[in-house]
Amino acid sequence: MTIIEKILSQKAVRITPMRQLLLEYLLQEQKPFGLTELENSFPKADRTTIYRTLKTFEEKGIIHSIYNKLGEVKYALCKEHCTTEHIDQHPHFQCEQCKQVTCIDNLVIPKMELPKGYLVQEITMLIKGICSDCQQ
Amino acid sequence: MTIIEKILSQKAVRITPMRQLLLEYLLQEQKPFGLTELENSFPKADRTTIYRTLKTFEEKGIIHSIYNKLGEVKYALCKEHCTTEHIDQHPHFQCEQCKQVTCIDNLVIPKMELPKGYLVQEITMLIKGICSDCQQ
DNA sequence: TAAGCTATGCAATAAAATTGCAAACTTATT
DNA sequence: AATAAGTTTGCAATTTTATTGCATAGCTTA
Numbered sequence: 001m002t003i004i005e006k007i008l009s010q011k012a013v014r015i016t017p018m019r020q021l022l023l024e025y026l027l028q029e030q031k032p033f034g035l036t037e038l039e040n041s042f043p044k045a046d047r048t049t050i051y052r053t054l055k056t057f058e059e060k061g062i063i064h065s066i067y068n069k070l071g072e073v074k075y076a077l078c079k080e081h082c083t084t085e086h087i088d089q090h091p092h093f094q095c096e097q098c099k100q101v102t103c104i105d106n107l108v109i110p111k112m113e114l115p116k117g118y119l120v121q122e123i124t125m126l127i128k129g130i131c132s133d134c135q136q
Numbered sequence: 137m138t139i140i141e142k143i144l145s146q147k148a149v150r151i152t153p154m155r156q157l158l159l160e161y162l163l164q165e166q167k168p169f170g171l172t173e174l175e176n177s178f179p180k181a182d183r184t185t186i187y188r189t190l191k192t193f194e195e196k197g198i199i200h201s202i203y204n205k206l207g208e209v210k211y212a213l214c215k216e217h218c219t220t221e222h223i224d225q226h227p228h229f230q231c232e233q234c235k236q237v238t239c240i241d242n243l244v245i246p247k248m249e250l251p252k253g254y255l256v257q258e259i260t261m262l263i264k265g266i267c268s269d270c271q272q
Numbered sequence: 273t274a275a276g277c278t279a280t281g282c283a284a285t286a287a288a289a290t291t292g293c294a295a296a297c298t299t300a301t302t
Numbered sequence: 303a304a305t306a307a308g309t310t311t312g313c314a315a316t317t318t319t320a321t322t323g324c325a326t327a328g329c330t331t332a
Contacts, residue, residue: 014329016279032212032228032237035319046281051320053279054211066210066228066237067203067260072288074202075190076168091248092168092202096257101168101202109261110246112227117268121232124203125245125261132253150298152310171288182312187289189310208319 003027011060018045022053023062032066067126074101089123095131102131139163147196154181158189159198168202203262210237225259231267238267 001009004023008015025041026033035054039047057063079090091109093102109125137145140159144151161177162169171190175183193199215226227245229238245261 014278016328018280026211026213030213032210032239034208034210036208038211048282048321049280056279058211061214063211064214064225066212066239067262072170072172074168074170075162075174075194075199076202077162077166078197078200089200093250093254103168103202104248104250106251107248112240112243112261112263114229114240114263114265115242115268117271118229118263119266119271120263121265123261123263125248125259126203127248127250127254127256127259129250129257130255132251135253135255150309152297154311184290184313185311192310 007062011062013056013060013062018049018053019056021045022050023057026063071099076101076103079103079105091125091127093127093129093131095134096128097130097134100131143198147198149192149196149198154185154189155192157181158186159193162199207235212237212239215239215241227261227263229263229265229267231270232264233266233270236267 004020004027005015007023008019013019021042022038025038033041035047035051038050038054039045042050054063054065058065074092076092089109091104091107093104094100095102104127109123112120112123114120140156140163141151143159144155149155157178158174161174169177171183171187174186174190175181178186190199190201194201210228212228225245227240227243229240230236231238240263245259248256248259250256
């Protein structure tokens with residue numbers, strides 16, 4: 001039993017060629033990919049199959065998605081501290097129930113010390129949960 | 137000169153009815169909206185016009201977008217600390233130049249104390265900038 | 273092996289973002 | 303004031319990404 005097979009069965013995902021291939025690739029590459037990139041890496045596989053494989057992996061906790069998407073882009077007025085570069089901005093909150101997005105204006109996104117060589121231009125933080133209105 | 141007009145001219149945005157209306161609305165409502173929501177709030181206005189007005193506002197620093205979009209959703213392998221709920225996960229970095237996304241596995245997204253009544257289920261953090269490979 | 277659930281491929285749709293172009297409108301210039 | 307030049311708007315259309323339906327093929331298990 002390979003490591004790939006071990007992971008899949010541990011996570012209760014049935015072992016299939018597509019899943020083995022995809023997981024192997026992700027393990028090898030060790031970085032995030034978009035659906036289109038993966039589609040190009042597996043020209044023989046169907047886009048839908050890759051898509052659903054990713055969904056399955058995500059559900060079973062083998063992979064995570066970046067952005068756990070918000071749906072459409074939202075726009076909000078800038079505040080004073082909202083510089084052009086949008087560094088040190090406030091976090092945003094989205095309620096899973098009512099889908100409303102709120103600017104958490106009284107919090108500041110903490111500075112992050114990135115590994116050497118990285119230049120930070122902008123940080124965004126999205127907090128998901130249930131807003132006070134939606135807690136019965 | 138109204139406050140609306142003042143903001144617009146301060147930000148070097150030409151004053152037009154659409155822009156006045158939209159800015160007034162955003163000032164009044166004080167929360168983020170999606171393009172579709174705004175389209176419904178201004179049935180007489182064209183979607184494209186609203187879209188471009190938002191783009192203009194964003195460019196000129198009157199509003200900001202939530203998510204400053206990543207493009208497509210990316211998928212990455214989970215690490216041990218990657219719980220099902222995805223709380224306390226790591227930040228992600230996207231290079232503006234090469235567009236590559238990286239998991240910053242050695243950093244942890246700091247806990248955030250939200251206003252009373254908010255239930256936090258998931259936090260995501262995206263850092264944009266230039267990666268070490270792209271700094272000549 | 274037959275029945276039943278699961279995965280895949282193909283086609284199609286849905287939702288969101290974005291562009292091209294021409295008409296309407298503003299502004300600057302003569 | 304009239305015209306030229308530039309900007310904004312509306313409409314139509316396209317692109318990109320996400321998602322679903324359905325039929326077929328493949329496992330699994332009684």
